[in-house]
Amino acid sequence: MTDSITGTTAAEGAPRGAVTFTSFLIKVASRCNLACDYCYVYEHADQTWRDQPRLMSSATVEALAQRIAEYVVAGSIDRILLVFHGGEPLLFGADRLAATARLIRDAVPKGVEVDCSLQTNGLLLKEQALATLEAADIGISLSIDGPRDAQDLHRRTARGKSSFDGTVEALRLLERHPQVFSGIIAVVDTAVVPVELFRFFSDFVIPRLDFLLPDANHDRPPAGRELEPDRYLWWLVEAFDLWFDAYSDLPVRTFDAVLAGVAGLPSNTDAFGFGDVSLLTIETDGTYHDLDVLKITESGRTATGLGVDNAPLAAAAMSDVILEHQRLLQPSGLASECQRCPERDICGGGSIPHRFGSGTFNHPTVYCREMLALIKHARERVREAISVTSAQRRTPARRLDLSRFDLAESSDGGRRPRRLSRSGRQDRPHS
Numbered sequence: 001m002t003d004s005i006t007g008t009t010a011a012e013g014a015p016r017g018a019v020t021f022t023s024f025l026i027k028v029a030s031r032c033n034l035a036c037d038y039c040y041v042y043e044h045a046d047q048t049w050r051d052q053p054r055l056m057s058s059a060t061v062e063a064l065a066q067r068i069a070e071y072v073v074a075g076s077i078d079r080i081l082l083v084f085h086g087g088e089p090l091l092f093g094a095d096r097l098a099a100t101a102r103l104i105r106d107a108v109p110k111g112v113e114v115d116c117s118l119q120t121n122g123l124l125l126k127e128q129a130l131a132t133l134e135a136a137d138i139g140i141s142l143s144i145d146g147p148r149d150a151q152d153l154h155r156r157t158a159r160g161k162s163s164f165d166g167t168v169e170a171l172r173l174l175e176r177h178p179q180v181f182s183g184i185i186a187v188v189d190t191a192v193v194p195v196e197l198f199r200f201f202s203d204f205v206i207p208r209l210d211f212l213l214p215d216a217n218h219d220r221p222p223a224g225r226e227l228e229p230d231r232y233l234w235w236l237v238e239a240f241d242l243w244f245d246a247y248s249d250l251p252v253r254t255f256d257a258v259l260a261g262v263a264g265l266p267s268n269t270d271a272f273g274f275g276d277v278s279l280l281t282i283e284t285d286g287t288y289h290d291l292d293v294l295k296i297t298e299s300g301r302t303a304t305g306l307g308v309d310n311a312p313l314a315a316a317a318m319s320d321v322i323l324e325h326q327r328l329l330q331p332s333g334l335a336s337e338c339q340r341c342p343e344r345d346i347c348g349g350g351s352i353p354h355r356f357g358s359g360t361f362n363h364p365t366v367y368c369r370e371m372l373a374l375i376k377h378a379r380e381r382v383r384e385a386i387s388v389t390s391a392q393r394r395t396p397a398r399r400l401d402l403s404r405f406d407l408a409e410s411s412d413g414g415r416r417p418r419r420l421s422r423s424g425r426q427d428r429p430h431s
């Protein structure tokens with residue numbers, strides 16, 4: 001039988017193995033108080049959000065808690081992650097989020113660890129809401145694209161109002177609560193030069209920063225590429241160099257993943273490498289879905305046809321949609337170009353939604369050229385940094401300029417030497 005997603009037969013791919021869900025993306029609200037023009041929920045192929053209840057009902061929350069409890073018992077799972085998502089999950093209310101976390105924690109057996117987090121645009125994140133979430137031990141990740149001009153390019157209200165001040169207020173608040181601040185997600189627009197972003201984000205204490213390329217695929221290529229085919233490639237290379245030379249104390253997950261890849265270590269992001277499906281999305285009506293970002297491909301693409309009302313979570317793990325996603329994450333699920341690619345083991349064919357085109361995922365990611373260039377460039381930079389370090393090690397100690405060393409020590413009040421970047425250069429051209 002021809003597979004509906006990839007256009008290949010099951011026999012051509014990896015054997016279909018069982019999937020274990022350990023993360024649950026719970027869409028407690030299907031609407032948003034912003035109207036970001038790149039949003040994968042509202043602005044792409046799948047418009048089924050229109051038919052979803054605005055908020056998840058108490059009955060659905062309770063049914064989901066029972067489904068999760070029976071699933072972790074049956075699978076002897078000892079740790080799960082709940083991600084509260086939307087739309088904007090704070091439209092559900094901080095109290096109800098805390099109650100949902102409590103309900104699920106109470107439903108699972110003692111000893112099962114339940115980590116909780118929230119992805120928010122920050123506009124409703126005020127002192128009281130944050131206190132409630134903190135008391136409920138719910139981590140918070142903030143979506144913000146950078147300084148005002150970057151944020152205002154895309155992240156506006158439906159009436160066109162800027163969201164910058166409200167989001168920065170939330171960022172300042174999160175900085176004061178590091179125990180619940182889990183990180184930032186920023187979508188890249190190549191019109192904003194990388195140094196602007198690094199200057200902005202380095203003014204805050206951020207536990208993790210994710211730069212995301214705009215969601216795109218072969219049917220809907222990245223904006224502006226038709227006029228300037230290399231714009232994303234050069235943006236990434238420039239951003240990587242800036243980070244590597246001057247801002248490496250900012251934990252940028254994408255670049256850490258590239259470095260891990262060139263060092264032969266596992267990647268920690270779904271934009272690189274292979275893996276297993278471990279996440280299930282639950283819509284506000286309680287239906288089970290595959291990865292939410294797949295909504296950029298085709299209408300209904302994420303639906304398993306199952307939900308809390310009619311099926312256990314184990315049934316979703318065996319659904320065609322999820323098993324096909326699992327197959328695509330294996331080396332044998334890659335397009336033939338990727339199979340032959342020298343960077344296959346690092347890139348892994350790229351993010352699955354970005355591989356889509358003409359009804360199939362049997363393509364390299366639409367950001368293939370960018371992946372190749374970034375990996376190659378990162379490898380060269382690492383080699384260069386290693387050779388600089390080796391040369392420095394071979395330099396006899398008597399050739400050190402002690403007066404300059406003393407000066408560097410005292411530039412900081414004599415308390416500590418200034419930090420060096422990975423390249424061995426003194427870091428931060430900007431404060």
Ligand code: SF4
Nearest residue numbers: 338341347349364368
């Ligand atoms: S760089 Fe391109 S061809 Fe190579 S694995 Fe990645 S997407 Fe495939």
